Amino acid sequence: xxxxxxxxxxxxxxxxxxxxxxxxxxxxxxxxxxxxxxxxxxxxxxxxxxxxxxxxxxxxxxxxxxxxxxxxxxxxxxxxxxxxxxxxxxxxxxxxxxxxxxxxxxxxxxxxxxxx
Amino acid sequence: xxxxxxxxxxxxxxxxxxxxxxxxxxxxxxxxxxxxxxxxxxxxxxxxxxxxxxxxxxxxxxxxxxxxxxxxxxxxxxxxxxxxxxxxxxxxxxxxxxxxxxxxxxxxxxxxxx
Numbered sequence: 001x002x003x004x005x006x007x008x009x010x011x012x013x014x015x016x017x018x019x020x021x022x023x024x025x026x027x028x029x030x031x032x033x034x035x036x037x038x039x040x041x042x043x044x045x046x047x048x049x050x051x052x053x054x055x056x057x058x059x060x061x062x063x064x065x066x067x068x069x070x071x072x073x074x075x076x077x078x079x080x081x082x083x084x085x086x087x088x089x090x091x092x093x094x095x096x097x098x099x100x101x102x103x104x105x106x107x108x109x110x111x112x113x114x115x116x
Numbered sequence: 117x118x119x120x121x122x123x124x125x126x127x128x129x130x131x132x133x134x135x136x137x138x139x140x141x142x143x144x145x146x147x148x149x150x151x152x153x154x155x156x157x158x159x160x161x162x163x164x165x166x167x168x169x170x171x172x173x174x175x176x177x178x179x180x181x182x183x184x185x186x187x188x189x190x191x192x193x194x195x196x197x198x199x200x201x202x203x204x205x206x207x208x209x210x211x212x213x214x215x216x217x218x219x220x221x222x223x224x225x226x227x228x229x230x
Contacts, residue, residue, distance in 0.1 A: 032217050034217075034218065034219075036221075041223075042223055042224075043120070043206050043208075043221030043222050043223050043224050044159075044206070044221045045221070046218050046219065046220055046221075049217065049218055089159065091159075093217065095217065103149070103161050103164060103172045103174070104149070104151075104159075104161060104208075104219060105161065106151075106158055106159035106160075107158070108158045109158065
């Protein structure tokens with residue numbers, strides 16, 4: 001039972017264009033969502049997060065959108081740069097259910113390749 | 117500020133042996149979580165410790181255990197190793213309960229069981 005799904009295993013985008021990575025979830029108890037970037041042989045690097053009380057959060061080139069009714073979130077990267085090439089994971093947690101505990105449920109990841 | 121550190125970075129063990137992995141969180145972080153990453157299952161939550169207490173656990177057998185010390189450093193132990201335990205084990209730290217939900221990951225320990 002995969003509660004967080006990233007249906008696109010890979011995505012290729014031209015440098016300077018917008019990259020849009022998508023994530024769907026099934027558990028309505030999730031109330032906090034995060035995006036991580038991962039390079040080979042390194043741990044995931046935190047990018048941006050959003051609480052379920054918001055529908056958008058922006059940090060520089062990165063914007064996360066949350067559509068609670070559709071149980072869908074997306075990460076927009078504008079403009080895309082070659083250094084953005086990595087595997088991107090979305091993650092979710094149910095803070096209230098877990099009494100604030102830090103249990104993240106991850107999607108399977110999307111490999112983003114930025115072409116020059 | 118130093119990041120999350122994990123030791124050792126690489127480990128090769130034989131089936132049936134046991135292994136202990138170590139994690140030092142970011143200074144001031146009181147919560148430490150452990151994850152297993154495999155090609156087939158992705159990133160899966162093992163357990164989380166806060167103030168030396170395990171407060172959440174994933175769906176892993178009892179062979180996987182952990183503990184946290186008073187300085188927030190954490191260790192993870194796997195007993196009676198199986199081939200399927202070969203994975204990247206990641207430790208993440210965060211500020212903790214009801215604050216600072218962002219988790220920061222270490223580089224991981226690559227465990228190979230032969």
